[in-house]
Amino acid sequence: MRVITTIHEMQNEIKTQKSLSKSVGFVPTMGFLHEGHLTLLKKARLENDIVVLSIFVNPLQFGPAEDFSTYPRDFNRDKSLAECEGVDFLFYPSVEEMYHHSSSVRVVVQERTDVLCGKSRPGHFDGVATVLTKLFNIVLPTKAYFGIKDAQQVAVVEGLITDFNFPIELIAVDIVREEDGLAKSSRNVNLLPEERRQAAVIYKSLIAAKAAIEGGERDPQVIKSLVSAMITSGFKGQIDYVEVYSYPQLKDLAKLDGTCIIAAAVKFSKVRLIDNIILEVSQEIGGAK
Ligand code: AMP
Secondary structure (H helix, E strand, O other), rough: EEEEEEEEEEHHHHHHHHOOOEEEEEEEEEEOOHHHHHHHHHHHHHHHOOEEEEEOHHHHOOOOOOOOOOOOOOOOHHHHHHHHHHOOOEEEHHHHHHHOOOOOOOOOOOOOOOOHHHHOOOHHHHHHHHHHHHHHHHHOOEEEHHHHHHHHHHHHHHHHHHHHHOOOOEEEEEEOOOOOOOOOHHHHOOOHHHHHHHHHHHHHHHHHHHHHOOOOOOHHHHHHHHHHHHHHHHHHOOEEEEEEEEEOOOOOOOOEEEEEEEEEEEOOOOOEEEEEEEEEOOOOOOOOO
């Protein structure tokens, strides 16, 4: 595995690989790797000749009051894990390398961002789309791998790839969870021990919602109330949102029907966690999977 820190070197290497007709699988991350990231890497390894992992904590996607400076980082550990997963190139640019001059262009996401995390994190998805546009142009991937854990991000990236005609196949990968159901996240290390225990209720509430839908419930308001009540009875964290939308359009629903997402975001003392469940809902009772 080679660690590459400059855009120029990364582009030269990709040019060589492309001239050899190699397919390139790309996994963009902010590092502090866990099993969720490793699952994306394993899939990329299986499906491509070359695997590129990027580690870049992108300041553009953090708001002024968010956790950019405390976001966990451990490059040496990440490097060993990446090596074990058979990554060919680890692209690890500095902030100065990625944004070394004041940018004259930024990508603005027009749809799918007025809800969920986009609502409480203004500018977040513009930052994500801007850095991904740069990374896609640097790495020129054949396939790019993203986790459904960030379901809104997947919806936004789908729009970015389609609207900007990137010749890239987006591969969405299921959520990897801890034993108690908590979605794996780099941010979980910033939970206090008591918060870590309580955080499992987020997924439990989503599972309860799924069971209610399987039992015939189709009213989004009832589902939202059920999830919120379970979360608030489980701990003192603050709910940022509990929402039910169509997926990937992220539109309001009068009644659950078709592909739907139930998503929650919860604030703890130092971290904000997100989770979701995506379901196919039919009008028959029990019609959810
Ligand atoms: P991040 O480093 O948080 O930006 O995540 C990098 C990629 O890993 C994103 O596509 C995430 O959706 C994905 N990811 C993060 N956590 C998980 C998880 N628990 N399961 C599957 N994918 C994940």
